[in-house]
Amino acid sequence: MRGRLLIDEPMARHVSWRAGGRAARAYVPADLADLRAFLAALPATEPVLFVGLGSNLLVRDGGFRGTVILTHGALKEVRMDAGRIYAEAGVAAPKLARFAARHGYQGAEFLAGIPGTVGGALAMNAGCYGAETWQLVDEVLTLDRRGTLRRRNPNDFEIGYRHVALRGAPSGAASEEWFVAAWFTARAGEGAAAQQRIKALLEKRIATQPLNLPNAGSVFRNPPGDFAARLIEACGLKGRRIGGAQVSGKHANFIVNLGQATAADIEALIELVQATVAGETGITLEPEVRIVGEKT
Ligand SMILES: Cc1cc2nc3c(=O)[nH]c(=O)nc-3n(C[C@H](O)[C@H](O)[C@H](O)COP(=O)(O)OP(=O)(O)OC[C@H]3O[C@@H](n4cnc5c(N)ncnc54)[C@H](O)[C@@H]3O)c2cc1C
Known part of the structure; x- marks a missing residue:
């Protein structure tokens, strides 16, 4: 193992509410290869929880009796890959938005207002202002607890409003296949205009959201036809x-x-x-x- 194993780790450090209990174990992988080896070596019964920036997560005060995988700052590669944007799960969503704008793409600006990771945005189908993460996804890379990597496309998933599930997986069961990277296709456009839209979007958020106190964004889903x-x-x-x-x-x-x-x-x-x-x-x-x- 080349990463860092933390024992009895206060999860308040890793969630945006800055509250809650401890994880029995938390692992910060050195990179994707290290994470594969770590997961493959875990006992099959060990509960596993992937956590990005914890901006949509509450860990109860009695803690999580298993292993948390902390992806932020660990799975951090973002680059162009043959006309698509490749981003690993631990990349902050706003960083992906800025990367896309800098490279002259449009359509990813909304991610600038979502203070989570790429992995969390994929798991939640995070979105705002009429746009959603999976509208941009071309392909994802997943990892299971045996350390097996799979390339999957959006058709392999049921995708809805703040909902993503692998087709055929037992409903309600926690997924045992996690996102470790994705390839995004934003539209070619005017980078400077995208950067302006990011700026305007962030100003709007500061004006309408209580960003001076720890929170987890919207607590409830909007019911059909209402807010x-x-x-x-x-x-x-x-x-x-x-x-x-x-x-x-x-x-x-x-x-x-x-x-x-x-x-x-x-x-x-x-x-x-x-x-x-x-x-x-x-x-x-x-x-x-x-x-x-x-x-x-
Ligand atoms: C101020 C503020 C504003 C927000 N605005 C929005 C908004 O406009 N739109 C919106 O949709 N959300 C919003 N959110 C909520 C949150 O930012 C998103 O849901 C975000 O996508 C969560 O990402 P994360 O990395 O923090 O995930 P976490 O909170 O760490 O995890 C969320 C869930 O995803 C799972 N998960 C995390 N990483 C992975 C992975 N790699 N593979 C599989 N599962 C994983 C976790 O196990 C957990 O179930 C906001 C939050 C805050 C604090």
Whole structure:
């Protein structure tokens, strides 16, 4: 092993909510070859969780009893590859957006506003302003726990709104095939104009999102034909607080950590919002954020 193995690692360091429990083990691979060897050597029963920038993730206070693979800063290659953009899973999505713009491509600008990794964007089909990650994907490289690499194309996956699943995989089961890289095809265009759009998009985000406090972006998926933020605000929940967690006054679909929030505070507030919105409107909001690990 050439990477770094961390024992009893506080996951608050690795998630954007800056809250939550520890991982029994966390591994920062040296590179893709090292990650293949590491996964192949793990016991078959060891739970594995891939984490990018943790910007859509809550690890409960009792922690994750398995091995977390930390891809950010590890799988970090991004380059042109015969007219396509090749990016490894740990590359930050905004870095990919800027790389595409610098190389004269357009269509990837929206990724500048998504503070996760390429791997997280692929897993979530992250998107905003009418664009989604998989619209740009030509091919992906996946890795399974035996260390086998596979090149797959979008037809191998069911792809929807914040939803990606390998076709034929048991529904609801955690995927045992993870994204380690992808080839993207953005449209050839005017690089300077793309860079201008990135700038405008970031200004809009700063104006509308509570980026000064730890958060995980939109907590709930938008229900068909409506907006989670609108429903939460209409139920008078802006500013509602449990412990150190608060429904943002700036954007009702964000929950911010006021400083000392536990994962339990955040999860309790998620449940309170769900129950209140369901009680008042009959609509059940589904979380977009992923919640893993054990309760204390
Ligand atoms: C301020 C803010 C704004 C945001 N705005 C948006 C937005 O506009 N649109 C949007 O869609 N999201 C948004 N998000 C949410 C988040 O940034 C995205 O979901 C992002 O794609 C998550 O990437 P990540 O690397 O942080 O993933 P993580 O949070 O680390 O992981 C998320 C999920 O993906 C899985 N995963 C991570 N890496 C891999 C991999 N390599 N292979 C397989 N599975 C993997 C994890 O196991 C987990 O289930 C926002 C978040 C914040 C904090």
